[in-house]
Amino acid sequence: MSYPIEPGSKGGGASADAAKQIVTRASMLRSAIENLMAKGYRLTADQIADHLKESVLAIRPRCSELVKSGTLVKTEDRRKNASGMTAHVLRHRDALIAVELPKPEPKRPTRIKAPAVHADQNALFG
Incomplete structure (x- = not known):
């Protein structure tokens, strides 16, 4: 299999190693993106990353x-x-x-727990 089915790289070395390491996670992320976008949303890649609570570098x-x-x-x-740049809406x-x-x-x-006034209060009422 090759790109876009699996992550790819433009060269060898570290880029190719990174592509091999992310194969399983990439498949899961593509599936999450596809499920989200199949609902009819119109989003940029950064908006997808935000919605999925993932890094834009992964999305x-x-x-x-895709x-x-x-x-x-x-x-x-x-x-x-x-970044202030424009991106395609997908x-x-x-x-x-x-x-x-x-x-x-x-x-x-x-609710924020107030700190104890005395150190021994934590032990008694913690």
């Missing part, structure tokens, strides 16, 4: 692989990413109707 190459394989399609739209090839991402639920405040 961007997987998106490129575009190359035809699973994801670049739309004509572009959006700014964290969609799943079968998701013809755009769907908005659900708004994240507001985080509930967490």
